[in-house]
């Protein structure tokens with residue numbers, strides 16, 4: 001069997017799997033259960049993702065938020081099975097449209113990446129090919145994922161061109177038929193007319209030309225005005241913000257079922273950021289795309305997300321609708337994050353700071369990993385890991401304060417030295 005035949009079979013299988021899966025549960029798109037991804041380093045085992053569970057439904061935006069190093073990117077990379085050695089997924093399941101991604105062969109997995117799931121990576125320089133022009137990289141995405149649409153556009157262009165070619169023929173015929181009756185000056189004028197008309201006819205376009213045209217259009221849409229010039233540059237000839245927008249353009253061009261966007265707008269100024277968020281919203285509406293939006297920025301989460309998962313030190317600690325979470329944050333860590341957002345209303349108030357530092361993931365704190373920083377800490381918090389409690393069908397929390405079994409247990413008494421120490425970062 002040739003490589004092409006093998007690829008075709010894999011692609012056919014993927015399509016069939018997707019079709020039958022869609023029939024089974026039309027709303028649930030991604031189900032991550034008890035995911036554990038560890039890095040086996042010389043210093044020890046980094047438990048970057050340590051028992052994470054969440055669902056993403058069709059056409060929804062799930063925000064994944066948390067401080068630096070809490071495992072957001074590793075969670076995203078695990079979904080795409082792109083975690084590199086010494087990292088490894090050691091437990092859990094990742095079901096995408098009821099297909100267990102962890103059981104697929106590398107080749108099958110590759111056919112899902114880019115087709116059904118795409119990712120806008122946090123680090124655009126490492127994700128773009130340094131020796132291929134930016135325009136060609138974006139065009140390639142269109143060629144791979146939107147061939148049908150490109151062919152339709154190509155047909156329109158070819159028809160338009162045929163019309164012009166036909167008109168030119170008519171013009172030439174007219175000249176030939178009337179040549180004898182024309183004066184020398186009229187003949188010259190006619191010839192110029194034919195020459196000018198010829199110039200109007202573009203060279204016959206091919207699929208790659210149409211892909212480049214689409215690339216130019218999407219590059220403009222992500223806020224780059226001189227898109228034509230940018231198409232002809234290599235990634236290192238672009239600014240960081242431009243590279244990031246090229247990545248976004250590529251992510252948006254695939255029309256995937258799930259778009260994972262890892263800090264997609266961090267390097268961009270607020271106007272461009274707003275434009276990009278609008279583009280994502282449009283993509284979601286137009287193609288029913290679900291989005292996993294990873295960011296530190298709670299403003300973006302509030303703007304875009306339907307639901308939010310708050311991550312701390314390799315675990316999800318609170319999981320709620322965006323509305324619930326911002327109106328009534330219950331987990332002490334989420335309260336800290338929200339209390340730290342500056343706003344006009346808080347102008348005269350002191351912003352809260354979550355004291356202490358993000359823990360080392362090789363030796364994470366015992367019990368609740370947030371206990372060394374938590375102002376609400378109970379006596380048992382450093383001894384028992386909180387369960388993930390379902391408060392209602394749309395609200396989950398992992399904190400002893402909400403667990404009927406522990407919530408009445410005595411509060412931990414912080415002494416002054418401990419508090420002072422914890423502020424030293």
Ligand SMILES: Nc1ncnc2c1ncn2[C@@H]1O[C@H](COP(=O)(O)OP(=O)(O)OP(=O)(O)O)[C@@H](O)[C@H]1O
Pocket residue numbers: 039041046048066067068069070071072073074075084085086087122296361
């Ligand atoms: N290749 C690696 N080898 C060892 N540890 C790693 C590796 N990649 C990630 N980690 C560790 O895994 C943990 C989670 O990292 P991750 O990149 O997911 O954090 P993050 O939440 O995305 O942070 P940020 O907001 O800064 O992007 C960190 O402690 C990080 O040091």
Ligand code: SF4
Pocket residue numbers: 331332333368369370371374375376377378381386398399400401
């Ligand atoms: S379980 Fe305890 S330490 Fe953890 S967040 Fe809740 S109160 Fe704080």
Ligand SMILES: [Mg+2]
Pocket residue numbers: 072073074122262
């Ligand atoms: Mg990250």
